[in-house]
Amino acid sequence: MTATAHALIGGAIAASVPNPALGITLSAISHPIADLVPHWDFGIGWKKKSKVILLLQSSADLSLGVGLTFLLFGNATDPLYLLACIFMSESWDILQMPYLLFNWKFPPFSTFYKFGHETNGKAKMPWGIVTQVASVTGLVLALRFIH
Numbered sequence: 001m002t003a004t005a006h007a008l009i010g011g012a013i014a015a016s017v018p019n020p021a022l023g024i025t026l027s028a029i030s031h032p033i034a035d036l037v038p039h040w041d042f043g044i045g046w047k048k049k050s051k052v053i054l055l056l057q058s059s060a061d062l063s064l065g066v067g068l069t070f071l072l073f074g075n076a077t078d079p080l081y082l083l084a085c086i087f088m089s090e091s092w093d094i095l096q097m098p099y100l101l102f103n104w105k106f107p108p109f110s111t112f113y114k115f116g117h118e119t120n121g122k123a124k125m126p127w128g129i130v131t132q133v134a135s136v137t138g139l140v141l142a143l144r145f146i147h
C-alpha cells in the first residue's frame with residue numbers, strides 16, 4: 001500500500017491500543033496483512049522510473065502519511081508511541097528502499113523486496129486507491145468502535 005495508508009493504520013493502532021509492546025507488534029504485523037489487499041502504490045512500475053523520481057514520490061508519500069496521522073491521532077496518544085507505530089508499520093517498505101534505490105540486492109533488503117513482491121496484491125487506478133481508502137477507513141472505524 002501507499003506509505004500514507006500504512007502510516008494511518010499504524011496511527012489507528014497506536015490510538016486504540018494502550019499497551020505499547022502490543023501496539024508496536026500489531027503495527028509491524030499490519031504491514032504484510034494490509035498489502036494483501038489489491039492496491040496501487042508508487043512502487044508499482046519502479047523499474048521504469050528514475051531513482052530520483054522514486055525517492056521523491058516515496059518521501060512525499062511518507063511525509064503526507066506522517067502529517068495526516070499526526071493530524072488525526074496526534075491528540076489521542078503519546079507522540080513518541082505514535083511515531084514508533086508509524087515507523088514499524090512502514091518498516092517493511094523502508095527496508096526495501098536500498099534494494100530499489102541503490103541496487104543493494106542482498107539480505108535483508110533483497111529478502112524484504114522479494115517478500116513484498118510476492119505478497120502485494122496489485123490493482124490499477126482508480127480501484128487501487130479506492131481499496132486502500134475503504135480498508136483504512138474500515139479499520140480506523142472498527143478500532144474506534146472497540147476502543
Ligand SMILES: [Zn+2]
Pocket residue numbers: 001031035092093116
Ligand atoms: Zn508494503
